[in-house]
Amino acid sequence: MTRQLGALTIIALFVGACGSTPVETDSIELSPMADTSSAAVLSVACSGCHGPTGGAITSLEGRSSAELREALLRYRSDADGGSVMHRMMRGYSEADIETISAYLAEGVSE
Amino acid sequence: MTTLVPNRRDLLLTLSGTGLLAALPLAAHAQVRARLVIIGGGFGGATAARFLKRLLPEAAITLIEANPEYYACPFSNLVVAGLRDLSAQRFSYDSLKAEGIEFVQERATDVDPVSRTVTVESGRALTYDKLILSPGIDFRWNAIDGYDEAAAEVLPHAWKAGPQTGLLQQQIQDMKDGGVVVMSVPPAPFRCPPGPYERASLIAHYLKTHKPKSKLIILDAQEKFSKQPLFEDAWSSLYPGLIERYGANEFGRVIAVSPSSRTLSTEFEDVSADVANVIPPQHAGVIAHRAGVADMTGWCPIDPIDFRSTLQPDIHVIGDATIASPMPKSAFSANLQAKVCAMQIARALSGEAVEPTTLTNTCYSYISDRKAVSITGVYTNDGGSLHSVEGAGGLSPLNADPIVRENEALQAKTWFRTITKQTFG
Numbered sequence: 001m002t003r004q005l006g007a008l009t010i011i012a013l014f015v016g017a018c019g020s021t022p023v024e025t026d027s028i029e030l031s032p033m034a035d036t037s038s039a040a041v042l043s044v045a046c047s048g049c050h051g052p053t054g055g056a057i058t059s060l061e062g063r064s065s066a067e068l069r070e071a072l073l074r075y076r077s078d079a080d081g082g083s084v085m086h087r088m089m090r091g092y093s094e095a096d097i098e099t100i101s102a103y104l105a106e107g108v109s110e
Numbered sequence: 111m112t113t114l115v116p117n118r119r120d121l122l123l124t125l126s127g128t129g130l131l132a133a134l135p136l137a138a139h140a141q142v143r144a145r146l147v148i149i150g151g152g153f154g155g156a157t158a159a160r161f162l163k164r165l166l167p168e169a170a171i172t173l174i175e176a177n178p179e180y181y182a183c184p185f186s187n188l189v190v191a192g193l194r195d196l197s198a199q200r201f202s203y204d205s206l207k208a209e210g211i212e213f214v215q216e217r218a219t220d221v222d223p224v225s226r227t228v229t230v231e232s233g234r235a236l237t238y239d240k241l242i243l244s245p246g247i248d249f250r251w252n253a254i255d256g257y258d259e260a261a262a263e264v265l266p267h268a269w270k271a272g273p274q275t276g277l278l279q280q281q282i283q284d285m286k287d288g289g290v291v292v293m294s295v296p297p298a299p300f301r302c303p304p305g306p307y308e309r310a311s312l313i314a315h316y317l318k319t320h321k322p323k324s325k326l327i328i329l330d331a332q333e334k335f336s337k338q339p340l341f342e343d344a345w346s347s348l349y350p351g352l353i354e355r356y357g358a359n360e361f362g363r364v365i366a367v368s369p370s371s372r373t374l375s376t377e378f379e380d381v382s383a384d385v386a387n388v389i390p391p392q393h394a395g396v397i398a399h400r401a402g403v404a405d406m407t408g409w410c411p412i413d414p415i416d417f418r419s420t421l422q423p424d425i426h427v428i429g430d431a432t433i434a435s436p437m438p439k440s441a442f443s444a445n446l447q448a449k450v451c452a453m454q455i456a457r458a459l460s461g462e463a464v465e466p467t468t469l470t471n472t473c474y475s476y477i478s479d480r481k482a483v484s485i486t487g488v489y490t491n492d493g494g495s496l497h498s499v500e501g502a503g504g505l506s507p508l509n510a511d512p513i514v515r516e517n518e519a520l521q522a523k524t525w526f527r528t529i530t531k532q533t534f535g
Contacts, residue, residue, distance in 0.1 A: 036139070036165060036453045038465055044449045045470045048442050049521075051528030056520035082507035082514070084472055084486050084521065091488025091502025096468065 039103040042096060046104065049084075065105035072097045138460035142166045146455070147228055147238040149218045149397055151175030151203060153182075154244030154429030154444035156533045159211045161452035166459065172236060173206060174228065176217040180534065181271035183302065184441045185526055190268060190279050191312035192320075193479050199271050205535020221401035223422040240455055243403060243410070243419075244429045244444065245395025246270075247301045250408070253391040254294070255366035264369040265386040268309075269301060281385045282316060288323040289384035292374055294364040295330040296391040299409065301430045301439045303336035304485065306389055308475035311341060314349040315478050327381060328355040329374060331363035336438075337475060337485055339508055344477035364388070394431035401425060409433045414491035416454035416464045417447055426451050436498045437489055443471050445529055450491075466492035468499070474522035481515035482522045 050060045060068065075081060076089040076097065089097070146162050146169050148155045159173040180201045188194035207213050216230035221241065228236045249267065251258045257265070268278040282291060291313055295306040310328055317324040334357075335341070345353045356362035361378035368375075372383045393399075393408030403410045403419040410427040411420045414434060419425045428451050429444030437443050446469055454464045471487045488502040506518060 036457045036460075036462070038467070041450060041453050041465065041467045044453065045446055045468065047449070047532065048445055048470075048529055049472065049525050051524070051531060053527075055524035055527065056517065057524040057528070082510065084484055084518075087486045087502065087504050088470055088472070088488055089502075091470070091499035092468065 037103075039099050043100045043103045046100065060104050061106075063105060065101040068104055069097055069101035072101060138462075139166050139456055140168060142169050142456070142459045144169045144239040144459050145172075145237060146170065146240050146242070147172045147174065147236055148242045148244060149174045149221075149228065150244035150246060150395065150429070151177070151180055151206075151213075152244060152246055152429065152444065153441040153529065153533050154246075154448045155242065156180070156203070156206060157445050157448035158242050158244060158428065158452050159206055160209065160533070160535065161449055162455065163209055163211055165452060165456040169459075170212070171210070172212040172214060173203070174214045174216060174218045174230060174236070175203070176215070176231075178215055179203065181275070182441070182526075182530060183269075183271045183305075184529075185522075186268070186271040186275045187305065187309040187312045188476060188479075189271075189275050190282065190309060191316040191479075192279060192283060193312070193316075196272075196276050196279075199275070201530060201534040203534070209535070218397050219400070221397065221425070223402060223425060226424055239424065240459070241401075241425045242417075242448075242451060242455075243395075243398055243401060243425060243427045243431065244448065245397045246430045247392040247394065247439075248396045250391045250393055254364055254388065256369065257367050257388055257390055261367060261369040262388070262390075265367060265372065265383075265388045267389055268387060269305075269389050269392075278385075278387055282313060285321065285324070285384050287321040289321065290325050290327060290382070291317070291385045291387070292327045292329060292381055292383035294367075294374055294386070294388045294390075295328060295332060295335075295362075296389055297331040297358075297363070299435070299439060300389070300392045302473075303438050303440075304341075304473060304475045306330075307335055307337065307341040308477070309387070310353060310355075311344055311349075311475070311477045312479075314345065314352050318349055318352060324352075326353045327383075328353065329362045329364050329376060329381065330355055330357050333358040337483055337505055340483040340505055341475075341477065343508060344481075344483070348478055394427075398427065398431050403427055404431070405433075407433065413494055414469075414496045415466055415494075416458070417451040426455065434496055436487060437469065437471055437496050438473065438487070440471055440473050441529065442473060442525075445533060446470065466490060469496070472525070474518055474525060476519060476522070477515065480519055481512065482519035483515065484518050484521075 049057050075085045148159045163171045182199045189196050220229040266274045266278040268274040361376045364374045366375040374381045394404045398404045403421050410431050412432050417426045417428050428447040430439040469489045474482045474484045476482045483506040486503045488499040489496045
């Protein structure tokens with residue numbers, strides 16, 4: 001669990017440290033949410049920051065729901081964390097995180 | 111690509127066990143042939159148009175916007191400080207047009223909620239089934255005595271991005287070393303609560319770098335302000351002695367200006383400026399008042415479950431024009447409100463119930479050319495109003511390592527790229 005969160009963080013820091021801007025393509029989706037299920041409405045808040053190209057904010061594409069859930073729960077329970085994600089996840093229940101992780105994982109099975 | 115072809119996720123959902131439930135609403139959505147009109151092509155309106163087109167492919171979506179292109183406010187303080195080109199703030203509506211959204215480049219002049227009609231400047235009338243108003247702010251001209259549209263050409267507000275941004279940048283660049291820049295901050299509520307203090311930080315960065323004998327005075331109608339401990343820490347550590355701020359209880363509120371002498375007057379004294387940035391008091395965009403969706407406060411009360419107006423039927427209001435506190439008047443808020451509003455409209459038009467959900471906001475503010483701080487919030491929209499979720503949200507940590515500030519600046523850049531791509535394609 002720690003390792004996976006670490007991996008997410010390292011990706012973010014690595015790209016940031018290089019100062020590189022990922023090549024923008026026209027394949028950026030408006031958002032992954034083309035439906036209006038409760039899960040889609042709950043998860044749409046993530047799309048304001050997490051675009052497919054990533055950069056200093058990690059792309060969520062291709063991540064399994066287990067990977068997402070563990071990272072989000074770790075943010076939620078880390079009382080010393082000061083990042084945007086730490087501050088945000090404290091406002092979500094475990095059930096919310098379960099729903100969001102499953103929705104964003106785009107059907108990737110655990 | 112935004113296409114009408116279901117994406118991989120939709121297909122997976124349709125094939126999976128839970129997908130059966132999700133597929134039914136999608137089929138219902140395809141039957142909706144409503145006329146949906148959006149006024150205002152900013153982070154709220156353009157996002158709403160694109161989302162509605164995606165969710166309701168057979169509906170007629172019309173976006174009414176007076177300007178041929180959009181200048182984004184987020185990151186425009188970097189332009190003011192000479193750290194970014196104004197052209198990086200400009201976005202076209204070409205993608206929206208290509209997606210099948212009718213773009214009416216005209217000023218909306220009136221809304222009749224009874225006949226459900228919007229009138230535009232040329233006299234054309236557009237009938238709607240649902241109207242989304244995302245008009246942003248307009249200025250209360252002359253609320254500060256002497257500050258009108260002509261005065262803004264001398265004492266720029268730069269609070270709607272575009273030529274005003276360039277004008278303020280040019281004035282600061284042309285100022286002599288040893289000059290005095292004066293900023294006037296209005297009483298809340300106004301667009302972008304931390305914006306004036308980000309601007310102060312970046313102007314201070316410019317002055318320290320290029321005109322070190324100069325000074326920045328903030329005349330502030332507010333007593334407390336957004337991200338205050340973070341900004342004050344940045345000012346004392348990065349720009350010691352450069353910024354002087356007078357809050358409301360130190361007679362900071364500007365009540366009158368004289369463009370000819372570049373003087374700003376508080377109740378206590380007259381302050382002479384070499385460059386003056388007057389951010390005027392604000393209210394919801396004028397069309398909201400014409401539509402009857404603004405109340406005595408000058409802003410628009412809404413039910414945040416789907417951002418419907420509480421004053422007029424079949425009209426939704428999103429973005430800076432709304433009364434959505436504690437959700438701030440930010441691009442992030444407008445963009446997310448647009449998505450939630452569009453999704454709930456699609457649900458309602460397809461015969462589904464609207465449901466409460468959780469919303470968020472994140473605003474980054476630069477404190478120097480390479481450092482930024484942030485504020486976040488988490489909100490629920492149940493029960494007719496927005497509430498902050500207790501124990502969540504808040505500011506970047508105080509006294510953090512510089513790498514934390516530098517990382518948040520990098521995150522801010524990614525956020526800007528993502529949200530503008532989502533909004534404008």
